[in-house]
Amino acid sequence: MSAQPRQNRARWALSFADLCLLLLAFFALLQSNQTTRETALAGIGSYFGAFEAPRQADLVAQELFEPGEALLNPAGRAALLKAAEPIMHENKIVRIQSIGLDSGDHRFDAWDLAAARLGAVARTLVAAGVPGKRLRIAGLAERADDSAPGKQTIRITELAETDR
Structure with a gap:
């Protein structure tokens, strides 16, 4: 047994x-x-009920804009619209944020240049069909690591509908 x-x-x-x-x-x-x-x-x-990660695009501002300006160059406009394409036709909130600062040496100082570039990105997205009520400009954020001081990154993030 x-x-x-x-x-x-x-x-x-x-x-x-x-x-x-x-x-x-x-x-x-x-x-x-x-x-x-x-x-x-x-x-x-x-x-299994996991939350979907928000879509996010990080774009180097120097590649999007004219040097020292808040005017998108043609290649930058195309790159911005391509990066924002996945989130343009959703109903979720889109947050635009500047991380780091470019050196402003023409009309703008570094802070004004970062803020003006955020406005230019927002206007471009609205002109491309993103409703203005879906856009949130989050403002300036410090770079978490000092790997690229003097460089501005434009971050476009799709948030959940409840994050207003």
Whole structure:
């Protein structure tokens, strides 16, 4: 009789090993194809009730604007509209924020230049069809790391509808 309980106790180990191998195969399959990995992980997260991460685009201001000005250059306008395309037709709030400061040496000092560039981005998005009531200009933020002092980054973030 002592052999029977020992055999029953070993059954859970076999089931557990099967489960581990199944999970290992699943994650190996996800890792093997990078393009479908993000889609699959998003689907798994939504199935289990995970919150969707907000869409965000960080753009280097020097590449968007004329030097020392708050006027978008043609390539910068195209880059801005391309980066904002995924969030233009949603009903969520769009926050525009400046991180860091460019050196202002013409008409503007650094703070005025950052603020004027935020306004130019907002006007461009409104002209492209984003309703003004969806836009929030968050203002100036200090750079978390000092890796690029003297550089301004324009951050465009899609927020949940409740973040007003």
